[in-house]
Amino acid sequence: MKSIYDMSYKQMEDWAESKGWKKFRVQQIFRWLYKERVEDFDAMTNLSKETRAELKKDFNFNPLTLVRKQESKDGTTKFLFRTEDNHLLESVMMVFDYGNSICVSSQVGCNMGCAFCASGLTKKSRNLTSAEMTAQVMHVQKALDAKGERLSHIVVMGTGEPFDNYDNVLNFIQTVNHDRGLAIGSRHITISTSGIVPKIRTFAEGHYQYNLAISLHAPNDELRTQIMPVNKAYPLKELMSAVEYYTSLNNRRLTFEYILLKGVNDSLEQARELARLLRPYCCYVNLIPYNSVDEHGFQSTTREEAMKFYDILKKEGIAVTIRKEHGSDIDAACGQLRIKEMKKEDALRLLSQKEETSGIPGKDPEIENVYDSEYAEDDMPASEPSEPADACKVK
Ligand code: SF4
Numbered sequence: 001m002k003s004i005y006d007m008s009y010k011q012m013e014d015w016a017e018s019k020g021w022k023k024f025r026v027q028q029i030f031r032w033l034y035k036e037r038v039e040d041f042d043a044m045t046n047l048s049k050e051t052r053a054e055l056k057k058d059f060n061f062n063p064l065t066l067v068r069k070q071e072s073k074d075g076t077t078k079f080l081f082r083t084e085d086n087h088l089l090e091s092v093m094m095v096f097d098y099g100n101s102i103c104v105s106s107q108v109g110c111n112m113g114c115a116f117c118a119s120g121l122t123k124k125s126r127n128l129t130s131a132e133m134t135a136q137v138m139h140v141q142k143a144l145d146a147k148g149e150r151l152s153h154i155v156v157m158g159t160g161e162p163f164d165n166y167d168n169v170l171n172f173i174q175t176v177n178h179d180r181g182l183a184i185g186s187r188h189i190t191i192s193t194s195g196i197v198p199k200i201r202t203f204a205e206g207h208y209q210y211n212l213a214i215s216l217h218a219p220n221d222e223l224r225t226q227i228m229p230v231n232k233a234y235p236l237k238e239l240m241s242a243v244e245y246y247t248s249l250n251n252r253r254l255t256f257e258y259i260l261l262k263g264v265n266d267s268l269e270q271a272r273e274l275a276r277l278l279r280p281y282c283c284y285v286n287l288i289p290y291n292s293v294d295e296h297g298f299q300s301t302t303r304e305e306a307m308k309f310y311d312i313l314k315k316e317g318i319a320v321t322i323r324k325e326h327g328s329d330i331d332a333a334c335g336q337l338r339i340k341e342m343k344k345e346d347a348l349r350l351l352s353q354k355e356e357t358s359g360i361p362g363k364d365p366e367i368e369n370v371y372d373s374e375y376a377e378d379d380m381p382a383s384e385p386s387e388p389a390d391a392c393k394v395k
Contacts, residue, residue, distance in 0.1 A: 003131035004033065004059035005138065008171050009178045019054060029055070030180040037142060064089075064135040069143075070337065076326040078337050079139060083108070083132060087125055090338045091136040091158060093143070094326045099152030099188075102140045104133050106169055107160025112194050114215075115227040116261060118293040119159035122342070127165040133172035137182065154184055157192040157213070159338065163199035173210060186210050192257060197234040197242045204246040212246060213255040213286070214239070218265050219273035227264070240281070247282045253319075254281075259288045260301035260309065271309045275316030284319035291325075 007015065012026045025047070032044040039061045041052045064081040067088065071077045075095035082088055087108040094101050109122040133156075141151050154176060156162045162169045173189055176182045186209035193200065194215045203212065218224035224231040231239075246254060256278060260266045278285065287310060290300040301309070306322055313320040 001060050002058065003063045003129070003135070004029075004055070004061060005063070005131035005134040005175070006129055006171075007059075008130075008174045009180055010174075011171075015058070021051070025051065027180060030178075034181045034183075037138065037145065062135050062138065063129070063131050064139065066139060067341065068337070072326065074326060077140075077143070079136070079143075080337050080341055081136065081139070083128075088338045088341055089128065089132070089136075089159060091140060092326075093140045093151075096153075100144060100149060101153035101155060102137055102151055103155050103158045104136050104172075105158035105160055106133060106156055106162040106165050110160050111164070112161050113229045114194065114217075116217075116259060116290065116293065116298045119338075121293075124160070124164075127168055128160070130168045130172040130175065133169065134175055137176055141182065151182070151184065153188045153190075155190045155192060155213075157190070161194055161196065162191050163193045163196040163203070166199055166202070170206075177210075190255070194228060194230045195234050195239045196230070197238050200239075200242040201245055204242070204249045207250060209252075211255065212252075213257055214243070215259075216256040216274075216285075217259050217261075219270050219277050223265060223270075227261075236277070240277070243281055243283070252282075254283050256283055256285050257288060258285055259290050260306050261290055262299040262301045262305075264298065266301040266305055266309055268308060268312055271312035272316065275313055275318050278318055279316065284321070285313055287313075287320060287322045289323065289325055 009026065009030060012029065013023060016023065016026050016029075028046055029044065032038050032047075036043075038044065041047075041055045041059075044052060044055075047055075063084050066079060067082050068080040069077060077093045079091045079093070080088060081090065089105045089108055091105060092103040094103070105119075105128065107127050108125040110117070110119050111124045137151065137154065144150055154173075156169055156173075169191065173191070174181075176184050177186055177189060190211040190213050191203070192213040192215060200212070200214075215228070216224070217228060218226075218231075221231060221235050224236065234242075243254065246252075258265075258274070274285070287306060289303075289306065290298060292299065310320055310322055
């Protein structure tokens with residue numbers, strides 16, 4: 001059965017029409033879902049018993065169960081969820097001066113294979129449904145309801161490549177953006193892609209008001225191909241041509257995300273090269289401090305080096321910011337909480353298989369290592385919504 005969170009307003013209207021219902025029914029249903037935030041059709045008290053029965057026949061509610069929540073001193077909160085078919089996924093809520101922002105996952109695992117990324121450590125099992133993305137947002141909004149606060153920004157920058165799940169991501173965004181949905185403003189919603197060129201072009205043609213961010217992370221093809229395999233399929237020349245196409249159709253500034261990796265992409269010469277690459281485009285650069293992932297050998301650039309990199313871009317006329325670190329006292333890089341929980345569950349499964357075959361409850365040292373390493377203290381990155389993508393004059 002389908003979750004009702006899968007339905008955009010328009011889809012719900014079509015469904016209601018197929019039942020011969022008046023349009024205002026959909027207004028009522030959306031109000032219960034996204035303003036009152038009930039999770040039970042029987043709580044929709046201004047709908048008749050028959051109407052509720054029809055809804056129950058076709059839909060269920062929240063497709064995610066909360067497994068774990070970790071809260072940092074700075075308010076950053078990680079949510080680990082389980083899907084109905086037993087996959088784990090995570091979302092992060094961050095607190096900024098301008099509001100609360102959620103970083104949403106769009107896939108279970110990721111096939112893009114970026115060399116520095118915890119989320120890419122497991123291959124994609126499947127795309128998330130639009131309901132599973134909406135449910136991440138609803139869980140976080142409900143946690144905020146308890147404090148009388150609301151989510152103001154969404155970034156689709158968690159596990160997964162959103163443009164590899166294009167239709168579901170767009171459907172999800174339309175629901176949370178809709179006035180009768182969560183009413184999160186278009187300019188407060190950012191989709192971040194590793195650079196799937198054909199989908200950047202498709203997105204450009206949609207003339208959406210949502211922000212577009214591109215994970216760049218290298219100033220030239222040679223390095224980008226080493227750390228981001230997507231560059232083999234869509235090298236910089238093609239990527240930049242898609243960027244130009246996007247800005248020409250949308251008259252909007254886009255963001256380039258650049259994770260600073262010590263000794264890999266953070267030299268001053270690379271800063272100059274990056275400035276040369278980006279100067280012709282209407283964009284700004286978001287420099288991101290790296291948070292280490294046990295399984296990868298990369299290290300974070302020091303604050304001092306990051307500032308030098310920043311200064312060069314600035315001097316070269318590139319609009320640039322350095323992302324503030326969030327949640328450094330809780331579980332690590334994007335996707336890492338999920339990986340650790342998966343290891344723990346695998347270890348427990350192995351342990352119970354061993355016990356079943358030997359009949360002796362006991363500990364396997366190899367398994368114990370994995371289990372004990374859970375929730376070691378790491379730094380954690382935080383996806384941050386891009387600055388509002390101001391309209392820009394495209395030459
Ligand atoms: S950085 Fe994004 S696109 Fe790359 S592997 Fe990680 S989740 Fe996938």
